[in-house]
Amino acid sequence: MTSPTTAPGLEGVIAGSTRLSRVNGLAGELIIAGYALEEIAANASFEETTFLLWNDHLPNAAQLADFQSRLAGLRTLPAATLDLLRAVAAEKTPPMDALRMAAGTLSLNSVEGAENEAAALVARFPTVVAAYWRLLNRAEPVPPDPQLGHAANYLYMLNGQRPTSAQTRGVETYLNTVIDHSFNASTFTARVITSTASDLVSAITGAVGALKGPLHGGAPGPALDMVFEIGQTERAESYLRAKLERGERLMGFGHRVYKVRDPRADVLSAAAEVMYRAGGDLQLYDLARAVEQIAVALLTEYKPGRNLQTNVEFYTALLLHGLGLETALFTPTFAVGRVAGWTAHCLEQRAEGRLIRPSSDYHGGLGRVWADVTARGG
Numbered sequence: 001m002t003s004p005t006t007a008p009g010l011e012g013v014i015a016g017s018t019r020l021s022r023v024n025g026l027a028g029e030l031i032i033a034g035y036a037l038e039e040i041a042a043n044a045s046f047e048e049t050t051f052l053l054w055n056d057h058l059p060n061a062a063q064l065a066d067f068q069s070r071l072a073g074l075r076t077l078p079a080a081t082l083d084l085l086r087a088v089a090a091e092k093t094p095p096m097d098a099l100r101m102a103a104g105t106l107s108l109n110s111v112e113g114a115e116n117e118a119a120a121l122v123a124r125f126p127t128v129v130a131a132y133w134r135l136l137n138r139a140e141p142v143p144p145d146p147q148l149g150h151a152a153n154y155l156y157m158l159n160g161q162r163p164t165s166a167q168t169r170g171v172e173t174y175l176n177t178v179i180d181h182s183f184n185a186s187t188f189t190a191r192v193i194t195s196t197a198s199d200l201v202s203a204i205t206g207a208v209g210a211l212k213g214p215l216h217g218g219a220p221g222p223a224l225d226m227v228f229e230i231g232q233t234e235r236a237e238s239y240l241r242a243k244l245e246r247g248e249r250l251m252g253f254g255h256r257v258y259k260v261r262d263p264r265a266d267v268l269s270a271a272a273e274v275m276y277r278a279g280g281d282l283q284l285y286d287l288a289r290a291v292e293q294i295a296v297a298l299l300t301e302y303k304p305g306r307n308l309q310t311n312v313e314f315y316t317a318l319l320l321h322g323l324g325l326e327t328a329l330f331t332p333t334f335a336v337g338r339v340a341g342w343t344a345h346c347l348e349q350r351a352e353g354r355l356i357r358p359s360s361d362y363h364g365g366l367g368r369v370w371a372d373v374t375a376r377g378g
């Protein structure tokens, strides 16, 4: 019998409290440590937003300079991490799997203590992703440049060229936009692991595994593929209708909490528009806008009452594509941003010190009687 407190998928359950971010799914609002997302995403540097999450206030100029050089000083990977990435690239392993494997090595080089672990993880995630991407493409990794900020350095390590200020702003806005989102699946995973008094590297490695799934962080690649396959606005309706008729999900739409348009989609579509208007493939941007409108209308027709709206992944795809990133890099780049939120949640969970251990409803058999293996029949 189902108990009255059972909530499949923990839907609607308040599983803890946090000062880090608040998601209002009915109003379409996201608050990051007291600031509306729209207030912070396109203004702050990634270092400022990370500092804000960890310390609950924005840094002053001296604190910011200090924090930037602390992260810059931690960017270089342990030699064993690079060796691992070389071996994994030889197997052509997908980047999210490589990131998961490498994440587990990031406690090397005597990084001890939760705060130092957090800083090393945030500082090194871009280095792992960029180094792996280059190795996968038969190029040598580009060492981090301590003169560059976190976001610019990520693009630099990927491409070997210093990004323009517009590109830096684009990636910075993206990383800020996905930095934290209350108790989503990967963050909750990290908190559960931390709640056992385990270390941050273990918690973040688990979170990477949770983010990888297509129902969570793995959607933007397929969302962009869909736009490319559609190719022209006139084909959008028949293409999307056929997908829905086959019972397939449209990637980049729907959300467990948001029942209106995801506010992150607005921030990212505005950032993408600025970038595409400044010299990108504006036709692609216009096609994506048209696909979005038709998709939302068809989702209303096929799933009435479900309020399936555009989520963060749709415009993630467009923005990151405009920055020259290939689809296989979309989810790892999400992790480069979200790792700051994960670590902030781990630190908060450690301070709370309460083991997370829900109960379950048992629906298996009862009263079975042991039989020896020889007496169990075929």
Ligand code: ACO
Residues within 6 Å of the ligand: 009, 214, 215, 216, 217, 219, 248, 249, 250, 251, 252, 253, 254, 255, 256, 257, 299, 303, 306, 308, 311, 312, 313
């Ligand atoms: N396309 C088509 N139908 C959908 C979609 C979609 N994108 N999303 C939900 N539905 C349908 C379901 O099939 C279901 O229909 P039914 O009741 O007729 O069976 C109904 O809407 C409710 O779906 P649930 O799975 O119960 O909703 P849930 O809250 O679990 O889903 C989720 C949230 C997983 C994000 C879902 O909307 C989805 O799969 N979206 C596509 C993948 C995606 O974009 N993921 C990224 C999410 S954002 C993030 O994690 C960073």
